[in-house]
Amino acid sequence: MKxxxxxxxxxxxxxxTDGTTYKTRSCMGAPGDTLRLDIDPKSHPAWTGQQRIVDTGGQIAKFNKKFAGIGTRKA
Incomplete structure (x- = not known):
């Protein structure tokens, strides 16, 4: 190996998302860093069966702003 x-x-x-923590090994960040999850198996609709809109950081608003003009004609 090189x-x-x-x-x-x-x-x-x-x-x-519920505040529980665990330690794991990763290449992310620096040793001792913390990764906070927005979605995990305890809150994701695929595992819970409950549908809800997750708009973290305004992603839906950002999408709507970016593509607002598509389909409209300019005179």
Whole structure:
């Protein structure tokens, strides 16, 4: 194997939507960083069976703004 081509693999803390935490190993961030999840198996409609609109950070509004003019004719 080639040396110095592999990413740093270290321990991080994952925080679920309900506040529970666990430690895992990842290449994300720096050692000891925290990853906060917006959607996880405890809140995702695929696992819970409940449909809800998840608009994190205004993604739907951003999409509507970006594509607002499509389909309209300019004179």
């Amino acid at each position: 040396s110095d081509i592999h990413p740093d693999y270290h321990e991080i803390t994952v925080v679920m």
